[in-house]
Amino acid sequence: MTTYSAVVTTGIYCRPGCGARPLLRNTRTYEHPAAAEAAGFRACLRCRPYRVAAPIAADAPELVCRTWQLIIDGALDGGTEAALAERVGLSPRHLRRLFLRHLGATPDQLARSRRAHFARRLLDDTDLTVLDVAFASGFGSLRQFNRVMREIFRASPSDLRDRRHRSDRPAADGGLVLRVPCVPGYDWGAVRGLLAARAVPGVEEVDGDVYRRTITVDGAPGVLEVAPGQDGSLLVRAHLPYWEGLIHVVGQAGRMLGADTDHAAGVAALSGDPVLGPLVRKRPGLAVPGAWNALEAGVRAVVGRGAEEHGRATALMGALVAKLGAYVPGLPGGLTHTFPEPAALTPAALRATGLGEGEAEVLGALAADAGRGHPALGHGTSRDALAALPYAGHDLRQELAFRLGHREAFPAGDPEVRAALAGLGLDPTAPDRWRPWQALAAAHLMAHGGTL
Template structure:
């Protein structure tokens, strides 16, 4: 967990590793930059705390984390704290009290800080105009943007742009390049391999150390590329989008997919001590639990993979994407379509797929039901919400839970996970109950490491058989 140090004599807060050496008696610590700002401190100009990843406190109650996720998703871009409180079933006063107690700042203060920090990164990394940055960062007007940037950074956006370091400016061969902060020790290669093993044909591709995927923004296609950064502490994201308004939400979604702001330090420490799983975790300690671009993508892939060989599942998934997805021509690496939107995955359209691409009735029903409920299945979705979606069995709910941020999910039906358990001498029969007591509350992290380990073992076995 990142801890920020604020100096009462200067009114400045810093991130760990800053060269400033204040007296201990003059410092205060905060787990979130927004909490330091809410207490009246401004960001250090030397260490620039807005350029590092900052997860929500790990010990925050589930309800607070769920409300914070709604803030990240943009509920306060145009709404109010009262609307947020209503969504989570609390009074505005009680919700604000919980946020102040566990996070050190109110929902509005957290949302303001989040937008301001993202805007500051755009001012450093890009040549976007101040007006474009305001709307890309979720501000409602240029006037609001100028006011909040002055409150948070004590300077206007124009002055902040003038102060950027020469090395900060990023130039990409097409698209908009920006740095994506990651927590210390983050293992990009492990995350890339995990995503490559589960890539949707035509939608996602991994080439070398780069991950690419298509997306749609209000129905218009776009392309995202992620690769290692030029220094530790960040990845490089290049976005090719039809417009920049609301870019902050696209970047947040990328961060969730890649697990860039999820602090698993405590989980890694606990699982590393396990005699069975410990060697696997210690081999890739920087592997987080990757999220999902959407629950729909993960769910459809899992439905089509059930009971099928990988090649057959990939063929059916590719056929579905090509038949119902949004064409995105002219892209490299086999990228051809954006994933079908929920409204395209109706029973009638699924049942009408071309001969040879048709799906069993059970798959059609499950995919259509998932598409109907997809709007309510975001990151942080509770097990109860997943259980309310019809036609989804427990195996599918466990996989969705893992990719949507549930710490206790354990998708035992995943072939790579089962292969890893077998390799480690854990019998498949009774494995769920056997692991429950040993690896709780970090079962999702344990499952991710097992799946990654199983991917490598299955890939090695396939290479040997091909020879």
């Protein structure tokens, strides 16, 4: 976990590696930028802490991690802490107490800091108007945006843009390009390899160092391209119909890529395992891959259930997308379709693609729940909520939990996980010894099974 240092004599906080050298007696430490900001400190102009990832530590309580995922999804953009607390089954007071104890800031303070940091990066990296930046960052009004930016950065958005460095704006050839901070040591090559092994034909592709995919924003198609940037960041080029709510699109992409999740504690714990340890030490920066959404993860899990290898599952996914997805002309590379919308995945339509009766019924029910916005299928859900889905068997629940960010999920039904366990001579009870880092262990088994 990154520790931020704040200097009481200057009122400024910095990230590790900053060239400032204050006296130790004048410094205070915080585990999250929001905590330093809540204490009245502003970001250093030299090291610019808003340009690095600020993850929640992987060893934080599961409830705090799940609630943070809901905040990333925008639960506090128009909602209240009280409504958020009710959603996770706590009183508002207890929720605030948990966040203050483990993160040093309340949920509202964390949400405000996240929106402000994203806006500051847009002001640096793009030429979007101040109004577009406000709504792209999840603010409800320009007035609110101006107020929060002055509170956190001690300057107006226009003044902050005037201060940006000449080299800040990434080179762009169409679309909007912005930097996405990653946790220290993040291994884009290893993550890209996992994405390439599972790329859905027509929807996703990996071309050299670039990953691209189609997405749908309120029914309209868009494209995201991800490539390695400088200073450990990723560059995301977005081709979208509009920029409002861009912070949530980028947040969704970050979760899919595992770019903002701190796995350091899990890497330290698993490195000592006699069998898994060499795999972890080989790729310490491998992140647990997520999914664009639960529906895509569920379809892949069910379609691949009977496949002995990912090649067959990939072909089946391509056929399903070609038949039920929306064709979009003029897309780059091999992209041709968006992933099917929930309404298109009816049992009858799924049977027409060649799926069996049982698989079609399960995916039809999953799609219906996804279309209704069932809370169990969102990031930040609990395993108990997934267990309550009547159509979801053990393997599907584990795959969904794995893709939705639960660190103790273990998709033992995944073909590459099965192959890796068999190749390493491990029995099905092996994941028990990797608690609470089974998801990270599974990611390394996938990479090993895929011979990355």
